[in-house]
Amino acid sequence: MRVTIHQPNFFPWIPFFEKAADADVMVILTHCQWAKGGYQNRFKLADQWYTMPVVQGLQSIADKKYIDPAHAWRKIKGELPEYRDTLDQFDDCICGGLAVTNINIITRIRDLLGLRTAMAVDHRTDLAGSERLLDICLQHGAIEYISGPSGRDYLDVVLFNEHGIDVKFHRAQNKRAILEVL
Numbered sequence: 001m002r003v004t005i006h007q008p009n010f011f012p013w014i015p016f017f018e019k020a021a022d023a024d025v026m027v028i029l030t031h032c033q034w035a036k037g038g039y040q041n042r043f044k045l046a047d048q049w050y051t052m053p054v055v056q057g058l059q060s061i062a063d064k065k066y067i068d069p070a071h072a073w074r075k076i077k078g079e080l081p082e083y084r085d086t087l088d089q090f091d092d093c094i095c096g097g098l099a100v101t102n103i104n105i106i107t108r109i110r111d112l113l114g115l116r117t118a119m120a121v122d123h124r125t126d127l128a129g130s131e132r133l134l135d136i137c138l139q140h141g142a143i144e145y146i147s148g149p150s151g152r153d154y155l156d157v158v159l160f161n162e163h164g165i166d167v168k169f170h171r172a173q174n175k176r177a178i179l180e181v182l
Contacts (some may be wrong), residue, residue, distance in 0.1 A: 003142040004170075005029050005122075005133055007061060008102035010052060011043040014181060015148075015172035016106075017113055022170065023146050025118040027136050028106070030062035030099040031125065040098060041066070045177045050076045054098060064098040086182045112182055130156035137165055146170055 004023040008030060009016060020026045034040055034054070040061055042051040052072045055065045066072065073094045077087045089112070093104035099121075107119060120140065127135050137145050137160070144166045147155055157167045174181075 001025065001141045002144045002146060003027060003137050003140045004146040005136055006148070007032065007038075007040060008099055008106060009039040009043070010041050010098075010102050011050075011105060011178055012039070012109075013043070014174045014176050014178055015170070017109065017115065017178065018173055019146055019148065019170045020110065020117045021113075021115050022168075023117055025120055025140050027120045027122055027140065028099075028103055029122050029136075030103075031060055031122050034059060034061045034064045034098070040064070040102065043177065045080070045179055048079075050079065052076070052098075052101075062099045065096050066098060066101065069094050069096055069101065080179070083179050086179060109178060109182070129154065130159050134159055134163060134165070138163065144168060 002023045003025050004019050005027045006016060006019070006029060008028045041054050042049050052069060053067045055067055077084060080087060090105055090108060093101060093108055095101050103121065110117060110119065122136060125132060125135065133145070142165050145160055146168050147170065149169050149171065152169055155167065160167050
């Protein structure tokens with residue numbers, strides 16, 4: 001079983017789905033701290049940011065809420081008329097919860113791309129860092145963990161190897177925004 005784990009970004013770029021395509025299961029990491037300035041509530045297209053404003057505070061991604069998701073979604077669609085038909089396919093994905101909205105979008109994109117990768121969502125735990133990722137991999141019977149390239153900076157590969165899990169680092173093949181290919 002090949003497992004990859006990623007936070008639920010808002011309209012992730014193509015490498016997110018490349019990594020998912022290489023795995024048997026993608027676990028969406030929601031029970032971690034939301035990071036301001038990250039990709040959980042915004043995406044970039046042609047050097048322009050498109051943002052869904054969130055309620056301020058230090059909630060986890062699972063508990064983070066959008067301020068006025070319907071208004072923000074209409075604004076994004078209005079700013080991207082050339083992608084209107086594509087974006088209309090996601091209207092029913094938008095709700096008040098950041099994690100639920102993003103998981104709905106990710107699932108829809110996975111289906112539109114014809115990927116067969118199973119999706120799962122993490123659970124609350126006191127584990128952190130490599131131990132947390134290892135625990136998720138063990139729960140899913142992983143023999144291989146596919147990390148993003150930044151995992152080289154923090155991942156305890158020896159810990160994974162001690163549990164019989166080989167670690168691979170994904171290299172992005174196509175760095176375009178997902179809307180450019182849908």
